Amino acid sequence: MLELAILGLLQESPMHGYELRKELTAKLGAIRAAISYGSLYPTLRRLQASGWITEAAETPATAEEVPALTSRRGRVVYKITAEGKERFAQLIAQAGPETYDDTGFGVHFAFFARTDQATRLRILEGRRRKIEERREGLRDVLARAAERLDAYTLELQRHGLDACEREVRWLEELIANERSGRAPTVPEPGTAGGRREDTSPPPPGESRTERP
Amino acid sequence: MLELAILGLLQESPMHGYELRKELTAKLGAIRAAISYGSLYPTLRRLQASGWITEAAETPATAEEVPALTSRRGRVVYKITAEGKERFAQLIAQAGPETYDDTGFGVHFAFFARTDQATRLRILEGRRRKIEERREGLRDVLARAAERLDAYTLELQRHGLDACEREVRWLEELIANERSGRAPTVPEPGTAGGRREDTSPPPPGESRTERP
């Protein structure tokens, strides 16, 4: 999952580790707390070894002013390669079981702007199915094993069930929008009256396909 | 976390691995999908090595009927020890940072019936604080970096923000109930009208202590 997220972000622009982590946190903040360096750096190394990314030279110009006072270990900027872009496209399109768990779905969703509509639909429906299963499991427990469980455990189940129902409804909306070819859940008509931008492309971006 | 959950469950009754997993899944179904055997068995081994649990003899009576046809590798029943109970009490009472992440909080909450009120309150408030921080982070991104992000990413943030707000409200309710000495979100109006507040367990039954 980290691999996918990194390739996705580097596709937007080259970055060094620290920056990558910040962007990752901003983009996936709704999903996971913050990526750990203990995952990030080894993954970068792995990606580099596989040839999906390369180290880019830091200091584009105006460098050389302080050439080699200390050994200068500073920032290492990573850049995606052509193979990396291919890899990203492949990862984003293929959906395994891990695509539908909380983290996997979140990462895929975060890059929906770079995903074709058929895949988006497939992923949304797969996720819905998975959440529906979880929901049924919780309902079963609440219906059949309620007397075995204490009030706190039951409350936890209820809260979880509620979250499932809510997410299914959210997904339904997204699926409906997707089928009608509109952007996700039109922001709001009322808020911030002077909202220019009228949701520029029906589905966002997506003109990004191979224009080198 | 697994350690805590296992000790908690074995406190209710001895179990073998498979059963443990099922109970774990029922109790924590709202939190995590299903515990993996790849975590469960090594953890059991670790707990046993530490002396918190022991293997109990299977086949309480009426055994011996089929003594040793095959080498009989069947079920291994685990049982909590006195030290294990102490360990559980210690783990349940002390709250580190991991107590407030999704999984940690869920496990602690699932055993609130075995947790004293002061600790319950402390954990609920710690969790609320953490979710409030996540919420603020999401609001910041939505307010300050909205134009940098595509419509799907924004939708993800909105959904996450909504979930945060909802959970904070849920926690507020639980905290209020806790302070007033009532059980969580009154289960049913029909059950147990006369509620003795100050007596040890205002919450649920919990008469399950030591009945061999």
Next chain:
DNA sequence: GCGGCGATGTATCGGACCGATACATCGCAC
């Protein structure tokens, strides 16, 4: 009666990711 097959049951292995930790540099406030 017997053959398959799904549920029950124990177990290991490689890999992903986390949390703690270490260490070095930069800018700036005091």
Next chain:
DNA sequence: GTGCGATGTATCGGTCCGATACATCGCCGC
């Protein structure tokens, strides 16, 4: 001029997961 928080790279041990392997039990169809 110095401390200190932000920036920045990196490793290590540990937890947990997913895939896999394998053995037994009960029951159903034939």
